[in-house]
Amino acid sequence: MSTETSQDRLEVLASIWAGNARATSNEFFELYKDDPDAARLAGYEVEALRTAAAKVARTGYGIPLATRLPLAQWARRLELDMEDKRVSVRTSREVERMINVGRTAPPVVSGFPASVVSEAVRRLTERNADLSKLAHRSPRPARWRQAPSAKLLWAPVIAADEAEVAIVAILSATRGEWLFSLSSKSRMYTHSRHGWAKNEEDRTYVAGLSDIIDTVGGVIESHRGGGGRVYLTRHVVQCAECRLVIASIEEPYTTGPKAVGRCSASRRR
Numbered sequence: 001m002s003t004e005t006s007q008d009r010l011e012v013l014a015s016i017w018a019g020n021a022r023a024t025s026n027e028f029f030e031l032y033k034d035d036p037d038a039a040r041l042a043g044y045e046v047e048a049l050r051t052a053a054a055k056v057a058r059t060g061y062g063i064p065l066a067t068r069l070p071l072a073q074w075a076r077r078l079e080l081d082m083e084d085k086r087v088s089v090r091t092s093r094e095v096e097r098m099i100n101v102g103r104t105a106p107p108v109v110s111g112f113p114a115s116v117v118s119e120a121v122r123r124l125t126e127r128n129a130d131l132s133k134l135a136h137r138s139p140r141p142a143r144w145r146q147a148p149s150a151k152l153l154w155a156p157v158i159a160a161d162e163a164e165v166a167i168v169a170i171l172s173a174t175r176g177e178w179l180f181s182l183s184s185k186s187r188m189y190t191h192s193r194h195g196w197a198k199n200e201e202d203r204t205y206v207a208g209l210s211d212i213i214d215t216v217g218g219v220i221e222s223h224r225g226g227g228g229r230v231y232l233t234r235h236v237v238q239c240a241e242c243r244l245v246i247a248s249i250e251e252p253y254t255t256g257p258k259a260v261g262r263c264s265a266s267r268r269r
């Protein structure tokens with residue numbers, strides 16, 4: 001537990017501010033002693049204060065670096081950082097839980113041989129190693145058997161072995177058809193509703209964990225021109241908005257209706 005008091009933090013706040021403004025801490029207290037933003041900022045951990053201050057100073061916001069660090073922007077930046085941290089922590093716990101279910105409850109990944117499931121769990125554990133970065137982990141590179149192109153007569157084909165398909169099953173919050181969504185900020189997540197998960201707390205971000213899911217993120221982006229939902233099955237990826245097949249896995253999908261051009265369903269946020 002931290003033993004810092006709010007007064008200590010105010011002192012640190014003043015020194016960070018003064019360091020940035022090339023001013024004195026006294027000036028800070030003079031200017032901001034009754035400022036509600038200063039009181040808000042003093043409620044945060046020192047490390048978080050420093051990180052947010054550095055970000056505000058770096059981006060500048062059109063403010064010369066050697067002037068006062070604007071408290072309201074500092075506080076806003078800090079709140080965004082805290083929200084990111086909450087999303088990371090919640091997401092990493094949820095992914096860990098899913099890996100454990102995959103490891104201990106084979107029915108979740110029924111139909112896959114035990115050796116495939118254990119390989120899937122091994123890859124997931126390795127990719128999930130840095131939990132702190134989960135909310136903002138970079139997607140894995142797209143993996144194609146046949147990449148999207150104007151000449152392609154069928155939906156593009158994603159390259160994936162059975163263990164990668166089992167990973168999709170483990171990471172999905174829905175059964176049978178595995179639903180995943182691309183957020184408006186181009187981040188793939190899973191959620192237990194078949195509708196749209198508007199609230200952050202209903203989303204589990206899964207970028208960087210699966211070759212298939214990350215490749216599908218790019219497919220949704222070009223099909224939808226933004227975010228959208230997809231159903232994955234073992235063999236095809238179907239747009240959940242227009243119901244057309246937008247990609248297949250390992251084998252070309254040549255038999256049924258597939259997406260040609262952009263999605264006809266409406267945009268979502």
Ligand SMILES: [Zn+2]
Nearest residue numbers: 239241242263
């Ligand atoms: Zn569509």
